[in-house]
Amino acid sequence: MTDLRIALYQPDIPGNTGTILRLVACLGLGVDIIEPAGFDISDRNLKRAGMDYLASVTLTRHVNWNQFETWRQSAGRRLVLASTRAAERYTDFTYRPDDILLFGRESAGVPDNVHDAADARVIIPMVAGQRSINVAMSAAMIAGEALRQVS
Numbered sequence: 648m649t650d651l652r653i654a655l656y657q658p659d660i661p662g663n664t665g666t667i668l669r670l671v672a673c674l675g676l677g678v679d680i681i682e683p684a685g686f687d688i689s690d691r692n693l694k695r696a697g698m699d700y701l702a703s704v705t706l707t708r709h710v711n712w713n714q715f716e717t718w719r720q721s722a723g724r725r726l727v728l729a730s731t732r733a734a735e736r737y738t739d740f741t742y743r744p745d746d747i748l749l750f751g752r753e754s755a756g757v758p759d760n761v762h763d764a765a766d767a768r769v770i771i772p773m774v775a776g777q778r779s780i781n782v783a784m785s786a787a788m789i790a791g792e793a794l795r796q797v798s
């Protein structure tokens with residue numbers, strides 16, 4: 648079994664978060680939401696995307712980045728940031744079973760201090776001129792690769 652987790656930094660589109668929560672429910676992963684989010688956790692679009700899968704999600708909400716970091720460091724877990732600014736391909740990185748895979752806010756990614764705090768940063772290569780992949784799609788691709796390696 649893996650203890651891999653997905654963390655969402657201040658997500659602002661409830662349908663994406665609901666889709667990711669359904670993903671983690673199906674893959675058996677834990678999930679962290681670093682608040683403030685741009686919506687309430689009871690948002691109907693989140694519920695529509697997450698459906699009844701939400702009932703089996705192991706979700707931890709952190710009131711802010713500092714509280715998340717305090718918890719993560721005391722747990723001794725590595726933080727792997729998915730970023731369009733990264734240099735290392737997500738398929739070249741060696742994941743550990745207790746890594747936390749961090750994804751940025753849909754509108755703005757993550758600020759520099761969060762980018763710098765990560766232990767590693769990985770990118771899904773894109774064709775020239777494209778800006779970014781949907782956050783839920785990114786999470787599925789990177790979690791899939793991490794699980795392939797550690798399962």
Ligand SMILES: C[S@@+](CC[C@H](N)C(=O)[O-])C[C@H]1O[C@@H](n2cnc3c(N)ncnc32)[C@H](O)[C@@H]1O
Pocket residue numbers: 728729730731749750751752753754755756757769770771772773778779780781782785
């Ligand atoms: C819609 S994107 C954010 C776009 C934002 N304007 C930015 O500059 O980061 C939301 C999140 O999905 C993930 N993401 C999107 N495309 C990615 C890629 N090609 N490689 C790695 N992560 C990606 C990142 O975690 C990103 O913060």
